[in-house]
Amino acid sequence: MSIDYIIAVFITVVGAATPILFAGLGELVTEKSGMLNLGVEGMMLVGAVAAFATVDLTGSPWLAVVVAAAAAAAVSMTFAVLTLSLSANQVATGLALTIFGTGLSTLVGKSFTGHGIKPFTTLFPDWLANDRFGKAFFSFSPLVYFSFIMVALVWWFLNRTRGGLILRAVGENDLSAHSIGYSVIGVRYAAVAFGGAMAGIGGAAFPLVLTPLWAEGLTGGRGWIAIALVVFSGWKPGRLLAGAYFFGLLGTLELYAKASGSIFTAMLPSEGWAALPYIATIVVLAIISSSKAGGGNAPACLGKPFIPST
């Protein structure tokens, strides 16, 4: 295996990891506040179609990221209103959001079938981005670098700021936070909106980073893998980054199996490689969830309705 091959693989893995890294970071913050939003897949699809439409109409991938974040945050508000203001069941509402997002993206995306868009140009000069080794660092879409910044920002926010402390407190014991005088509902609305925006950017990464062509349901379950990723991470941003790259690697195996031909496909048919990320997710969840450290880290109020006595 040559060094060029490894660099090529690395670049593909980075691309595959970026959407779930964004979506996972958003869901991590949402879950830290005690909310379990299973609508990530739907929000990603909304973000993806919003991004695609924006580039198709305006040609600006930067604007597309903003619109995708805003659109997904907007649909995440249906989840927030239902679960926070009308105390609906979080699991059911999250599912509804996924069904809604899927339908909406398909409906809106219908008119883009066959369209191609121009994604980001690289940030760095060509001699760096096209360099044999340089491309392993400098050839990526700006969204990739942005995802690293977001990992650091989320870590800093959760562990070093008062806002992060309040967010964790709300997820840990909503009734206590309420009795001290913090707005549990307000904090959770904000956390859901952030999760929505990040899922939207994660969705936008599909047309902007991966394939600049519209395809129905292009996220292919990555939203669910992002939720699994949060469990995998033990609700820690650093581990989430590592997990995203691990799942990204699994997700690209199918491509390499197809490309490299017989050796891989003799081991496992290409559908088997395609199914591998999902099987691996279950296996990883089993290892993480059955170990003591894994299950205990979940925010204590995760998924539970907030019912103050007043």
Next chain:
Amino acid sequence: MTDTPPRLSLRGITKRFPGVLANDNVSFDVKPGEIHALLGENGAGKSTLVKMIYGIMQPDAGEIIWNGEKVIVGNPKAARKLGVGMVFQHFSLFEALTVFENIALGMDAKIPQRELEGRIKQVMTQYGLTLDPQRVVSDLSVGERQRIEIVRALLLDPTLLIMDEPTSVLTPQEVEQLFVVLRKLAKEGCSILYISHKLHEIKALCDTATILRGGRLVDTCDPKVETSRSMAEKMIGGSLKDIQKPEGRTFGREKFVVTELGMPGAGHFGVALKDISFRVHAGEIFGIAGVAGNGQTALLLALSGEAPTTDAQAIRIDNEAIGKLDAKARRLKGLASVPEERNGHAAVPDFTLSDNSVLTGRDRMKLSISGIIRPRAAKKYTGEVISAFSVKATGTEATAGSLSGGNLQKYIMGREIMQKPGVLVVSQPTWGVDAGAAAAIHQALVDLAAAGSAIVVISQDLDELLSLCDTLAVINGGRMSPAMKVSEADINEIGLLMGGIHGEPTSPAVEAADAA
């Protein structure tokens, strides 16, 4: 006295909830530096009243006057700004966060970490409260947790400190330590509103007592002048009834034997049980005292069969090993249980009372036959429980969640007792129950024992155990002390046992107050 206005003055405070008048035109004053007791049974409206002073709830009518000026306390932040601090009964702490983080969350402004650490250290030395700020709350004892709350409140330099039932989870020795802190605070001019239903504490600590009953103010009096009995009667609005224990009781054979029972702690924060042994005879009421969080929850689960043990011999009924049986199988052997938590553990709040009878009575009372429920039989049995235990409910089809705490507890106790269990294990039988219901429950337990059942009562209320039980042991850190006869028990020794390794030198004050 007339020059300085009262620190806090309530004028005609009224608060209504759907179906209940929680506070009805309540007015009283708290003077600067006064330790003022707010006394009343559970459900008398004490908690609602202080929640309005602290801004968690808003009164429907009436005024709050602070140092002579009318104020609206819109939220806890506003209360703290005025100088009101509060220590909650059910601590408002965050288990997974550190002591320092918990205290920081209680501050309204962002204070740099260094400065806050310094101030914490200063408050701790000033009042003799020791804590390690870097420890995670879930590792701390209940007494230490309360200290966090107190430090958190004191850091804001309150001029009125509200303490909501602060001693219900403390050992007698910890109570005395707390009183020292409170007296020091009062001497420095801080007013204290002390909520409790423990009369001997109020006599030992407070300058004034305001008594609430059914949401109304009954009396404001001097607890040093009143007797415990006179205050109790004002509190319950009638004369106290003593438990009728038949004279010259003798116990039968050994009925329920626990031998070297061990159990890993349940969940993340659970206490493990170690080497627990005791025996209960037919007709005996066996009490297990202890401060909350010392393994009581695990013990009830182990005894009821909700968490079966691996050693069948660890638990025996009538010499039959039942340690490996689950709750359903143990019920068929005659072991019934009542856990501490009524809603969601002993009963399903969303279910009707009839369905709740099916939950634990389906086999012994034949409420289901070959997998099919008999609704009529369930209704009939539930009706019998309701009338025998005078449960106030709209009928057998009322949901358990719609009953008041006391009535639900009477129903649950009745549901188990009327199945005539050979052994009954019950935790906190009168927690949050009014005095009338508590007396009825105590009497029912005594009657069940008289009929030949063996009864185990796990309770944090030492007074209850001393008046109800024949034999007593103390649980601490998952281990149980040897059993002692209640008639020969020494309260000091019990207190030390309850404190376990946290136990500190005792003082005679509590004893003296108790005797009064």
Next chain:
Amino acid sequence: MRLKLEKRPDPSRFMLYATPVGAVVLTMLVGAIIFTLIGYNGAAAVYQVFIAPLTLSYKWGDIAVKASPLILIGVGLAVGNRAAIWNIGAEGQYIVGALAGTGIGILTKDMTGFWILPAMLLAGLAGGAIWGGIPALMRNRFNVNETLSSLMLTYVAIHLMNHMVTGPWKDPKGFSFPQTALVTPSQTLPILVPGTYVHLGIVITLIIAVIMWFLMSRSLFGFQVRVVGSAPNAARHGGFSQKGTVWLVFLLSGALAGLAGIFEVTGPFGQMSLGFPQNYGFTAIIVAFLGRLNPLGVIIAGVVLAITYVGGDLAQSALQLPNASKGIFQALMLFFLLASDVLIRYRVRLAGNVSAPMAVAARSAAE
């Protein structure tokens, strides 16, 4: 002034049954507005999706055929959701059930006999139950969240099916189309109404729904499921096993989804192909909720959602409305239903009526 929720002492029975109807009506109203906004004739779209299928008697058979899998899967999911156990992988169980039955079909393609069809149906039940059993095993043994694992397994099932119909089980006489051979007459469900696809499976579905209704309302099994969902600690106190319930729920809902799958193979589809998955497994989640998790309610809800399937097709040909539109209608229905759930437990009051004097006081104090 703002709306204030006030807890009812007991849940409202009236609202329990009225809110699903309200949710459907609201969906039609809001759906019409949304589709008008995005440039379609909204009123016509709603008419095509919800009303037109009912007015065309030749479509009634289609409605029944599409309602059957929705009801069968929905009944199983209703039981699970009652226990607060979330099987969202019914689509995968449906596919694997169909695959298992198809496997028997391929083995018996040259045989005849009355036993072949029942054997295929049993294989469908078993296939669905096994696929549903995996999340149950993962949850009970390894504490894996069943929502995620059941959904992941759906993707695995889809890839497994793709592999089978494009590879080993591809019909040798099928001009290399990715599909299995058509079922033989011994492998086909009897048609009950000549000239339609209304098959015996629909009757079996209804019988199962009624049996499940009885079990849920009168048996200890139903009691167990309800207690585990409503108060898990109380269930343990009553001697009901949480893990046992997880097994029961997943095996049951998986088996029913698998049966629905093999009904489709031995009924309307006649074979498996890449287009076999029809999203019934996901739509059935909506069916279960719209039917108030009550098997009899699920029958009605299954018919309502089947109408949107048939209506979606009508709208596509009449108005060029993309087929995805029906997904929007279905999701809206679930949103409105979940939103209106609050009315069962709470009364909505105008808070301003009570605390108006306080608000004034607060304002004057602030000045």
